[in-house]
Amino acid sequence: MVKWDVIVVGAGAAGCLAAECTARKGLKTLIIERKPMERIGQKTCGDAVGIHHFKRLNLDTPKGEELADIMEGIMVHSPDDQTVFKVASEEYSGFVVDRREFGQRLLRYALDRGAELYDSSNVRDVVVTDDAVKLKYRRNGKLEEVTTSVVIDASGMNGIVRKKLASLIGVSPTAHISDLEICYREIVKVKEPIPDKFGHIYLNQELSPGGYIWIFNHGENVINVGLGIQMSKKINPKEIYDKFIIKKFDILKNREVIHGGGGVVAVRRPFEYLAWNRVMFAGDAAYTVNPIHGGGIGSSMLSGRLSGETAVEAFEKEDFSINTLWSYPIKYMKEYGSKQVGLDIFRLFLQTCTNDELNHGMRQKLIKEEDVLRASLTGEVKLNITDKATRVLRGLGHLKLLLKLGRTAKYMKEAKKLCANFPKDPSRLHSWLSELNKLYVEYKSNL
Numbered sequence: 149m150v151k152w153d154v155i156v157v158g159a160g161a162a163g164c165l166a167a168e169c170t171a172r173k174g175l176k177t178l179i180i181e182r183k184p185m186e187r188i189g190q191k192t193c194g195d196a197v198g199i200h201h202f203k204r205l206n207l208d209t210p211k212g213e214e215l216a217d218i219m220e221g222i223m224v225h226s227p228d229d230q231t232v233f234k235v236a237s238e239e240y241s242g243f244v245v246d247r248r249e250f251g252q253r254l255l256r257y258a259l260d261r262g263a264e265l266y267d268s269s270n271v272r273d274v275v276v277t278d279d280a281v282k283l284k285y286r287r288n289g290k291l292e293e294v295t296t297s298v299v300i301d302a303s304g305m306n307g308i309v310r311k312k313l314a315s316l317i318g319v320s321p322t323a324h325i326s327d328l329e330i331c332y333r334e335i336v337k338v339k340e341p342i343p344d345k346f347g348h349i350y351l352n353q354e355l356s357p358g359g360y361i362w363i364f365n366h367g368e369n370v371i372n373v374g375l376g377i378q379m380s381k382k383i384n385p386k387e388i389y390d391k392f393i394i395k396k397f398d399i400l401k402n403r404e405v406i407h408g409g410g411g412v413v414a415v416r417r418p419f420e421y422l423a424w425n426r427v428m429f430a431g432d433a434a435y436t437v438n439p440i441h442g443g444g445i446g447s448s449m450l451s452g453r454l455s456g457e458t459a460v461e462a463f464e465k466e467d468f469s470i471n472t473l474w475s476y477p478i479k480y481m482k483e484y485g486s487k488q489v490g491l492d493i494f495r496l497f498l499q500t501c502t503n504d505e506l507n508h509g510m511r512q513k514l515i516k517e518e519d520v521l522r523a524s525l526t527g528e529v530k531l532n533i534t535d536k537a538t539r540v541l542r543g544l545g546h547l548k549l550l551l552k553l554g555r556t557a558k559y560m561k562e563a564k565k566l567c568a569n570f571p572k573d574p575s576r577l578h579s580w581l582s583e584l585n586k587l588y589v590e591y592k593s594n595l
């Protein structure tokens with residue numbers, strides 16, 4: 149049986165960039181993907197990607213068929229729609245992509261570098277031994293086996309390798325239900341597009357509890373509209389969409405649905421073990437989505453690239469143990485994961501706010517527009533609690549909101565400090581995680 153150097157499970161954004169990287173360095177790379185080749189990239193998604201991800205990864209920005217629209221920034225609407233935060237910057241400007249075309253480009257990167265693809269092949273089992281990883285996959289009804297030195301799990305929310313190895317690693321096979329967002333999204337033809345080039349986010353704890361509603365332009369008279377709801381609320385987003393969202397937004401009157409579908413996204417801190425012996429986890433399989441806005445295309449590509457680079461280093465050292473692969477979690481935490489931890493705490497705060505609190509908090513600008521941006525870049529919030537805001541909120545009986553926000557900022561800062569000490573050695577991860585979990589428990593106990 150052929151032994152591959154690297155097998156990447158999943159040909160999404162994370163998997164393609166990982167495979168591109170290892171194949172480019174001459175490693176014998178196989179991608180196993182359950183979709184047929186022509187459907188790779190297709191996905192129910194908001195389709196928005198920030199320009200800074202392309203810069204960081206040195207990738208061409210979307211053009212032609214791949215570019216559905218541009219986005220100059222984000223407008224966040226309060227539940228009563230009385231306050232709108234306009235955030236226009238590099239972090240929030242970018243592109244709305246045609247997901248299939250974009251995905252096919254990323255796939256071409258990997259295949260052009262020499263990676264091989266087994267499409268329509270569903271990975272069913274994974275076994276790690278001292279000298280290899282064995283994967284079983286089903287194709288055309290037949291169960292086949294392949295062997296590799298290193299596997300990268302880039303299988304998205306399915307996280308098949310993570311699930312199969314969870315008990316060996318000692319982690320939960322899936323994210324907690326309260327850390328998941330269940331979404332419904334449509335691509336629709338409309339009479340008039342949004343009159344600006346901003347992505348619109350509507351906070352509303354009654355219609356989209358623990359999540360938000362989005363409307364993005366997606367080409368000429370076409371929009372991408374959807375909502376996410378914290379899964380633990382046990383509310384069907386499609387029912388809310390059909391019953392309320394369609395009526396709430398005039399733009400949706402007489403819409404012509406091009407595509408409607410559901411999806412789930414994990415909005416939490418990164419997976420505890422981004423690397424293990426002979427195994428790395430990237431993209432949604434490693435929970436790399438931004439906990440506040442749920443965007444994960446950019447961070448999936450980043451984690452894919454970093455895991456691929458680490459696999460190359462492991463081959464140079466001829467060591468595939470967790471000790472060598474640990475440089476991947478270190479790099480990821482430094483570049484993106486630490487910020488994710490801070491934003492995860494902010495997400496927990498936002499999810500407990502009522503519509504009334506969000507309305508008043510935004511109206512009083514407890515966080516300034518420019519600091520919303522800073523928070524999303526750094527994972528820390530700078531508060532703008534003026535005497536006037538305190539007086540107004542006290543008068544409205546919302547002093548608790550100020551206290552909650554103050555505590556949140558403090559815990560975000562502490563979490564970031566802890567992340568700056570992310571263990572250089574995997575043997576220290578356990579005690580580091582205990583400290584982080586303690587911080588979460590303390591924070592949540594008083595929410």
Ligand SMILES: Cc1cc2nc3c(=O)[nH]c(=O)nc-3n(C[C@H](O)[C@H](O)[C@H](O)COP(=O)(O)OP(=O)(O)OC[C@H]3O[C@@H](n4cnc5c(N)ncnc54)[C@H](O)[C@@H]3O)c2cc1C
Pocket residue numbers: 157158159160161162163180181182183188189191192193194195196197269270271272302303304305306307308331332333374410411412413430431432433437442443444445446448
């Ligand atoms: C409704 C919704 C809206 C979103 N909006 C945005 C947005 O606007 N901007 C943004 O940046 N992010 C958004 N996201 C998140 C974004 O889609 C993901 O973070 C990103 O696509 C993850 O990339 P990935 O490569 O990790 O996983 P995926 O793109 O999901 O790729 C995983 C691949 O693995 C394959 N696979 C799974 N299991 C197996 C198996 N057993 N064997 C073989 N192959 C397998 C799948 O078929 C798939 O091709 C949204 C998500 C949802 C659900």
